[in-house]
Amino acid sequence: MKTKRQVTYMLMALAMALMLVLSGCGSLGSSQDFSGTWGYIETPTMKDVNYEYSSDKIILVTFEKKTDHTYTGNFRQYRYAPKKMNFLNMDEYERGDRWMVFGIPNGPNRQGLLPKMEPEYTFKEIGHDFEPFNLTERDGVLYIDESGTEYTYDSQKDALVSGKFVMQRIKDGDMTNLKNEAQQHIRDYFQKKYVDTKKWDLVDIKFTDETSGQ
């Protein structure tokens, strides 16, 4: 009787193993959900950035789950565009120098007075020619079908990571972190090019948002 029971157990175990092989092997493991919107700043790598420093782009990518292991991705693109350059002490500057000033001066007048400047930038969505794209998820890794670029989820940073490249999660369309970073780039640019070189007295840089309310 004991042998019979052992053999019965063995047969049951084998049957279970067979079921596991037939049902489990070849299927895909558990998956990480990559749905949502992710964003990053694309900064130009060119050596000489243009005058307005309006080349930073904030790029948002929205992943939408299509099947168990596939997604579609769509881009939106934003930037701070130059809106206005306020010459706050133009009259005073002109009086101390000559009867008229053409354009924005770079440096003090004859009296040693620096131009007081206040650039204005506005945040706006810009067009792009990126097509929607497809992605495949496997074992917690997301692959872009067209390029082979892979992303993994970093739970500590709540971000998607690909090598050195990082995309932050954007919750409820809130791009505050990315906007602050882009604003800082603009501030750094003016500081380095006009303040450190004593060409301008930079009073402030104003930032407005054309996208608010969208």
Add this chain to the structure above:
Amino acid sequence: MKRLVFLCLALCLLLAAGCAQVTSEIEVKSDFSGEWKATIQSPVPISKGDLLSAVTQNSNGQAPIDISKVELEAIGPDGKELKGDSATVQSQMWKLEAKFANKDELAKMSAAVFGRNPDAKINVIYPYGDDPDMYTFNLGKASGATTIEVDGKIIKESIGKGILKNDDTVIYAAGDPIYFQFKKDGSSGLLIGGALGIVVLAGIGYVIYRRRQATV
């Protein structure tokens, strides 16, 4: 990996000069290891030393290249290997061979050759869709006539400008993007083999049980 980087850079160097014809054959096994064989036909004789020094000076930001691991053979007009001092021998035709251990080595090779964004992680072989055996092969633009053989079935509709030689082999001309999907062999065989193995074991167990029952 270093052999691959060397190989790719060597090919790129010659192609950049606009004067070499390069024929490549890439074989990918089921575990995504494989081998890349290339033949370079140059209009002027070049030496191995010149080739290696040019490559090491043009390493594209990659780690220093271990040239001692590269299999590089000078071929004479008769198609046979040229003898002599391997560093100084000059030839118009060279044969290169390199092996890659896995798909990550292929990915690094691709980054070195095609100058893809070094900040992101980009694959050459990667999963495609919901089918666990389906993969994409994406090597970028072909540097010359390139033949790729995979351990599986290439999806005919996915090969773009490539020419399907048979189910597992596709050929691309110079300048064409090497991009296709293939269904890997192996897991269905493993599945059937595993199931058969268990059935055999179960049969043996049953026979033992019956014999024991008969003797009791």
